[in-house]
Amino acid sequence: MKPDGACDRARLLNGVGGESVAEVFDLVGGRPVAKVPHQTDSQRRRLELFKVPDAVDIHCHCLPGLDDGPETMGEALELCGALVEDGITTAIATPHQLGHYDGRNESSEIRRVVGEMTAALKADGIPLRILPGGDVKIDERIPNLIEQDRVMTVGDSGRYLLLELPLEFCIDPIPLMHAVRERGVELLLTHPERYSYLAKEPQKAIDWVRKGLHLQVTAGSLTGCFGKLAMQAGWFWLERGAVVTIANDAHHVTGRCPCMSEAIAAITSRLSQRTASITCLENPLRITNGLPIVRAERGEYIAGVQ
Numbered sequence: 001m002k003p004d005g006a007c008d009r010a011r012l013l014n015g016v017g018g019e020s021v022a023e024v025f026d027l028v029g030g031r032p033v034a035k036v037p038h039q040t041d042s043q044r045r046r047l048e049l050f051k052v053p054d055a056v057d058i059h060c061h062c063l064p065g066l067d068d069g070p071e072t073m074g075e076a077l078e079l080c081g082a083l084v085e086d087g088i089t090t091a092i093a094t095p096h097q098l099g100h101y102d103g104r105n106e107s108s109e110i111r112r113v114v115g116e117m118t119a120a121l122k123a124d125g126i127p128l129r130i131l132p133g134g135d136v137k138i139d140e141r142i143p144n145l146i147e148q149d150r151v152m153t154v155g156d157s158g159r160y161l162l163l164e165l166p167l168e169f170c171i172d173p174i175p176l177m178h179a180v181r182e183r184g185v186e187l188l189l190t191h192p193e194r195y196s197y198l199a200k201e202p203q204k205a206i207d208w209v210r211k212g213l214h215l216q217v218t219a220g221s222l223t224g225c226f227g228k229l230a231m232q233a234g235w236f237w238l239e240r241g242a243v244v245t246i247a248n249d250a251h252h253v254t255g256r257c258p259c260m261s262e263a264i265a266a267i268t269s270r271l272s273q274r275t276a277s278i279t280c281l282e283n284p285l286r287i288t289n290g291l292p293i294v295r296a297e298r299g300e301y302i303a304g305v306q
């Protein structure tokens with residue numbers, strides 16, 4: 001098989017063939033996955049169980065002093081240690097951009113602090129790779145800011161952008177979704193289950209998914225960390241195959257802490273290990289590498305629009 005052959009891409013998208021995810025990624029020429037050299041037991045177990053080369057958390061506030069995540073490098077290292085214990089091998093650092101942080105957290109600054117964090121992790125012997133990203137509040141300037149390299153995509157791949165809506169009121173993200181698609185960027189709506197206006201009316205998000213929006217549910221929501229309403233909505237979309245990916249969105253080691261392991265266990269128990277694999281391992285890896293995502297098994301709502 002040739003690295004960029006159409007046949008290989010079809011195999012990737014359809015999930016057929018006997019290759020492991022790692023082998024498929026090699027086949028399609030995705031960005032090389034740098035192996036974390038010294039894995040902990042929790043990381044090794046995760047990679048071996050799901051047969052992936054990298055366990056990525058695509059949404060994490062782990063950089064010091066930039067937003068409402070850790071204030072100091074010491075706190076940031078503590079959070080990174082908790083991510084490692086949670087089985088994560090790569091974290092996408094996603095400081096808030098725009099909204100309350102308008103004028104702060106420029107992409108160049110995020111990339112610079114990721115470099116500092118990487119050096120600090122190495123010095124502390126914490127086996128976690130950090131890549132740059134952003135948690136971007138909805139804003140009509142986003143298409144232009146993408147062109148100016150002033151908002152971050154996940155892993156700096158230029159393909160997927162984490163989009164945050166206001167907590168208090170709904171803004172339709174679909175016009176923005178079409179505008180950024182013209183620039184080759186897909187939108188991933190972060191924690192839809194934590195917007196009460198969506199959680200109370202979950203069909204609205206299903207309609208957005210049918211139009212091409214992607215949903216990222218927070219791991220802790222599935223285990224009840226954000227209350228009953230968020231938990232119900234998260235499972236509602238997950239059971240219908242409408243959730244593309246799960247992420248920690250961790251800010252600290254207490255409160256909003258990493259709990260991907262618990263989410264994986266819950267999804268495996270309630271749905272299937274395949275669904276857990278797609279939403280917690282496979283799609284985060286594809287998103288980070290700028291590759292097409294796949295849908296979870298129980299996609300009856302989605303199947304009609306593909």
Ligand SMILES: [Fe+2]
Pocket residue numbers: 059061135190249
């Ligand atoms: Fe976030």
